[in-house]
Amino acid sequence: MAARIATERITDHPDASEIALQSVLEALVDPVRRGIVRQLAASDTDVRCGTFDISVTRTTGTHHFKVLRQAGIIRQYYEGTAKMNTLRRADLERALPGLLDAILAAEVEPTLTPA
Template identity: 70%
Template sequence: MQIATEERVTDHIEVDEITAQGLLDALVDPVRRSIVRQLFASDTDIACGHFDINVSRSTGTHHFKVLRQAGVIRQYYVGTSKMNTLRRADLESVAPGLIEAIMAMPETARRPAGADSGRH
């Protein structure tokens, strides 16, 4: 049986360190929002290598770090797999409804019917 450990991931912030600016900065990037959407929709934690993101491994590592340091996710190891969990309760306590509202929004803007793209 493998034991979960956070010993190798040491830069999680405490819930009282989570800020609106940090959350918004972390969630402005579409790749990071995709990671959060996948965690939000999942009933289980997800290993880094199992996300559906189209970036290099090093770029993915950067995105996970930004989310972790903003307090959006918590990471821990199970054996050699780095697992990710959405900090739902912590996020809800500091920003009630924020994650649910962002997850409910469409990822791409919908243009009104008949909109002329070149004229204001």
């Protein structure tokens, strides 16, 4: 078929108006998930799940992506066998102004501190 970008297959995305502080905090309290968000924020294109630099199993990775998606922090869509990820910056800024920027600005994670 012609459809190569199947956005419709993932139904988990909350509307921008449904993004809640509690869920976002729960999502971003985990360092692995913050790492994902940071890498996403640093990239100027959408990123495939498999290319992230995370220190956990693929299985666990899937779990973290799901949490981020259900909190409304990332948007996911399929492109062939690959699952792509985008940061929902604008939606987050509307729902929780300043929060994402404050967290991204705060500290380059200690584990990544350059020498």
